[in-house]
Amino acid sequence: MKYYLLNLAVHVAITIVLIAVTLFLFDRNRKRRTKYPVTYFAASVMAVVTVVYMFCFSGPRMLDLSDVATQDYYSYTGTIDDISIFNNAFEMDGEIYYINPLRKLPEEGTKVRIRYTRYSRYVISVDVIEDVDVTAAINEEMETQSSVSE
Secondary structure, eight states, rough: HHHHHHHHHHHHHHHHHHHHHHHHHEEEEEEOOOOOOOGGHHHHHHHHHHHIIIIIHHHHHTTHHHHHTTOEEEEEEEEEEEOOOOOSSSETTTTEOOOOOOOOOOOOOEEEEEEEOOOTOOOOEEEOOOOOOOOOHHHHHHHHHHHHHO
16 A cells, blocks of 8 residues: 555646646746747647656556545456556556565466456456366366265
8 A cells, every 4th residue: 555655646746846837837938938939849748748647657546545545445356468567567367467566476377366446447456366277166066966866
């Protein structure tokens, strides 16, 4: 959980810096201090970059803050298809989930059950699920039924 909170704090700090740079550039344009015509559009470009960053990174993490505080998580069972190079994300059944890179993840192809947050898909827990071979139990049950009926 500490990693989630640290990650949230870093993304909020980056968002604040982007907003400050955008406001600085707009203020410069308002005071007519831009020297080159190309730099006049830098404020608009920075505004778009800030909104996209907030929409993709900061916003989902902030929306998940209430779920983390109440420990209200989603659960999913599937097979890990791919693990990122930095060990901070993995793909499972076409969806990407984010995780603390210091955690030990199971290998690719392992069937797992995960608990994750709704918007940012931050994984809280990963549990490996063992496939149970029930063919021996079915054969034993069939043998028991045939011996009882005789």
